Amino acid sequence: MLPLRWILCLSALGFALPSQAQDGKLLYEQNCAACHLPDQMVVGPSLIEITKLYQKKPKEFLQWANKPQKKRPGVIDMPSMAHLGDANLLAIRDYMIKASAGLKEKPAVTKDPFERVARRPEVQRIFMPDVGPAAIAVALPGDLSYCFDAGDCRLRTIWRGDFINGWLYWKSNGKATGVIMGKVLWHLPEDTTLPAAKFHGYELNDAGIPTFSYERQGAQFEETIEPAGKNLVRRFKVTTAQPLVLTIDNDTQASAGTRQGNKLTLTPEQAKSFTLTVTLS
Amino acid sequence: MILFALTLFAAAPKAAPADAWAEAMPITKVETPAKVDDQVGGMTFLDDGRLAVAFHRGEVFIREKDGTWNQFAEGLHEPLGIIQDGKNALIVMQRPELTRLEDTTGKGKANVYRTLWDGFGMSGNYHEFAFGPARGPDGALYVALNLASAGDGVFKEIRGTWSEIGKANREQMTAGKGFKGALAGRMYSRVPYRGCVMRIPNDGKGPAELYATGFRSPDGIGFDADGRLMVNDNQGDWRGSSPLHFVTKGSFNGHPASLVWTPGWNQGDPLELPIETLEKMRSQPGGIFIHVDLSNSPTQPAVFPAQWGPLAKQVVFGEMNVARLVRFAGEEVQGVYQGAMFPFLDTKELRNGNHRLAFSPEGALLVGKTHLSWAGNNGIVQINAPQKLPLLIERVHLLKQGFEVHFTEPVNGDTLQPIVKRFRYKYHAIYGSPKIDTDDLPTTPSLSADGRTLTLPLTEIREGFIHEIRFAKTACGQDGRPLLGPVAYYQVVKQAP
Known part of the structure; x- marks a missing residue:
């Protein structure tokens, strides 16, 4: 009877019972559940998979938990759990095995539960492929979309088809880019020689089409990008005291200015209002 | 013997019921806009009492008094904070910039998305979140920039000037097969101001200035009732346990990576500096x-x-991983602001993912949730200001030799059974820290005549230690109501004079 009395006394006083390792379930909830679900891969593998790997390998489990390494491509590295101590880590392992018993692995969610009805125009800032990290994707009326880079303040990519699928980005913590849902027709690579630009934002017109504001080398730009038949037209209003010199590619025609090869020069007066038309296939 | 055991059991005071918090402060769900991924990045009440919420995929909605939602803006890149700026405008911090959203046409929808400040670097690393803004008493906006994580590398194309300081060069830091994460430092700062708190005066018009360094993942920035800038950070490398900093200009707040952005920095890789330095x-x-x-x-x-x-x-x-909030009550000691933390709304009914907090004009606390694929949740819950608070520890006051614990109502002294401990955490590059240098501190408590102040004399108070004051789970008031959240953790930076 003596042990029972002691247990009652201790619990009445609100003490935890002494033991070497703490409660595995509690430890799991406090230290692991942020990234590991019982039956589904989220940030890290499920408890079902962990059980498969380590059910008969406690030593390897401890090795991993104390010093995790890069193992799965595209998955965030696990931080070391060495601070918990081996006894607690083994208690967590026991709990993981128990908690996953009889469960069936759920497939990772692959379809966007919040898929939106396509509408045009639409503006969406998100990481985009092959441009800088401050990207703005825009769907235009019709079937053209583009990506404007708010870092270097340039139109960077044009595609035809559907807009973007942001699910890979949105379902995670930012470790993916949006996917272009069409055929890329035009793209500018990074240009490290370009003078720095300052982005000032954009304004939507009544139709919802953005006009971007930015400045480069003292010139103030306003640029509106719209469809023109199967092509795309960039309407500029630039305030500048100096002649404006732009580099344009072979697919681009200017409404004003003097062109020499890929160099377009506009007087301050011409710069006030001009267009660049990008011919698309 | 059996009889004795039963008697003892019956005589023992009852612990608070598991859902005592939820009973004292019922938690109700707030409907969110239909078909929206309702992970909350920013939430604020407008002057007119309406609620503005920024969601994960870049929508901003305003909830009218009748509960209907109207969309105000869309297409933002991971907005993580929102404040009002005049009658028809909001300011949001999104991943790439601080942006002012204004409705200039009177249609109830923003048509102007003006960039207030984007003068910080983006490497493209997923962990480079941008938090804030918090509006200071000086009219300036303050934002906090997350470090990048060695969980991944950087984009080929970045925004801002690359810092060469670090063991890995830019090629080795670029995401993909060549990424040498092991050389990166657990969290890193290779583009400007990652890990810093920035001040953007004149309501965000600028010019921006570096305000403080030393942060890791500062998903909490705000001002207290007396205008002190509070920034809390997340446990990890150099963060034995998550800290709450009262941030002053020019201060270094512990995580070394961002020191490279200190004006005139000439001490090389801060990760290589001796810990003592x-x-x-x-x-x-x-x-x-x-x-x-x-x-x-x-x-x-x-x-x-x-x-x-x-x-x-x-x-x-708020707290992401556990169904709980945390309360802090501070005091100034020898010119330093410090104090005690307590569990609050510690009930499973709250659920986890508690990300953004806002009080309504009527005093209701709204909690917006998120997960971003980590532990967490989605949606918004509401907790009205209770008619009568449960019995709580109101605050803890540091004495020269001991502590004074103030309760919100008279307590039953016999039920308290206080246990005082101290411990601290390691300051090191390793992720997290065990509690170290733990000591039990004997004390002979005495309760004031009004039953509201308990004095705990101690022979010694140590600076740099957390002092834990824990009461019995069965502690209760003189009216028999349980003491909820019966533990206080007082961080002693300075001893009382």
């Missing part, structure tokens, strides 16, 4: 969210309004 440079946190016991991942602070009675002007924080 960093220890001397760093400001101590005024409070610590005890890992596991209180919070693994603290979020936005909010100041209790007058409707919360004795808690008014104290601060409540």
Whole structure:
């Protein structure tokens, strides 16, 4: 009877019972559940998979938990759990095995539960492929979309088809880019020689089409990008005291200015209002 | 013997029921807009009492008084904070910039998305979140920039000037097969101001200035009732347990990576500096969210309004991993602001993912949730200011030799059974820290005649230690109501004079 009395006394006083390792379930909830679900891969593998790997390998489990390494491509590295101590880590392992018993692995969610009805125009800032990290994707009326880079303040990519699928980005913590849902027709690579630009934002017109504001080398730009038949037209209003010199590619025609090869020069007066038309296939 | 055991059991005071918090402060769900991924990045009440919320995929909605939602803006890149700026405008911090959203046409929808400040670097690393803004009493906006994580590399194309300081070069830091994460440092700062708090004066018009360094993942920035800038950070490398910093201009707050952005920095790779050097440079946190016991991942602070009675002007924080909030009550000691943390709304009914907090004009606390694929949740819940608060520890006051614990109502002294301990955490590059240098501190408590103040004399108070004051789970008031959240963690930065 003596042990029972002691247990009652201790619990009445609100003490935890002494033991070497703490409660595995509690430890799991406090230290692991942020990234590991019982039956589904989220940030890290499920408890079902962990059980498969380590059910008969406690030593390897401890090795991993104390010093995790890069193992799965595209998955965030696990931080070391060495601070918990081996006894607690083994208690967590026991709990993981128990908690996953009889469960069936759920497939990772692959379809966007919040898929939106396509509408045009639409503006969406998100990481985009092959441009800088401050990207703005825009769907235009019709079937053209583009990506404007708010870092270097340039139109960077044009595609035809559907807009973007942001699910890979949105379902995670930012470790993916949006996917272009069409055929890329035009793209500018990074240009490290370009003078720095300052982005000032954009304004939507009544139709919802953005006009971007930015400045480069003292010139103030306003640029509106719209469809023109199967092509795309960039309407500029630039305030500048100096002649404006732009580099344009072979697919681009200017409404004003003097062109020499890929160099377009506009007087301050011409710069006030001009267009660049990008011919698309 | 059996009889004896039963008698003892019956005589023991009853512990608070598991859902005592939820009974004292019922939690109700707030409907969110249909077909929206309702992970909350920013939430604020407007002057007219309407609620503005920024969601994960870049939508901003305004909730009218009748509960209907109207969309105000869309297409933002991971907005993580929102404030009002005049009649028809909001300011949001999104991943790439601080942006002012204004409706200039009177249609109830923003048509102008004006960039207030984007003068910070983006490497493209997923962990480079941008938090804030918090509006200071000086009219400036303050934002906090997350470090990048060695969980991944950087984009080929970045925004901002690359810092060459670090073991890995830019090629080795670029995401993909060549990424040498092991050389990166657990969290890193290779583009400007990652890990810093920035001040953007004149309501965000600028010019921006570097305000403080030393942060890791500061998903909580705000001002307290007296205008002190609070920034809380997340446990990890150089963060033994999540700290709450009261941030002053020019301060270094512990995580070394961002030191490279200190004007005139000439001491090389800060990760290579001796710990003693960093220890001397760093400001101590005024409070610590005890890992596991209180919070693994603290979020936005909010100041209790007058409707919360004795808690008014104290601060409540969200917590991501556990179904719980954290309350802080501070005091100034020898010119340093420090104080005690307590569990708050510690009930499973709250659920986890508690990310953004806002008090309504009526004093209701709204909690917006998120997960971003980590532990967490989605949606918004509401907790009205209770008619009568449960019995709580109101605050803890540091004495020269001991502590004074103030309760919100008279307590039954026989039920308290206080146990006092102290411990601290390691300051090191390793992720997290065990509690170290733990000591039990004997004390002979005495309760004031009105039953509201308990004095705990101690022979010694140590600076740099958390002092834990724990009461029995069965502690109760003189009216028999249970003491909820019966533990306080006081971070002693300075001893009382």
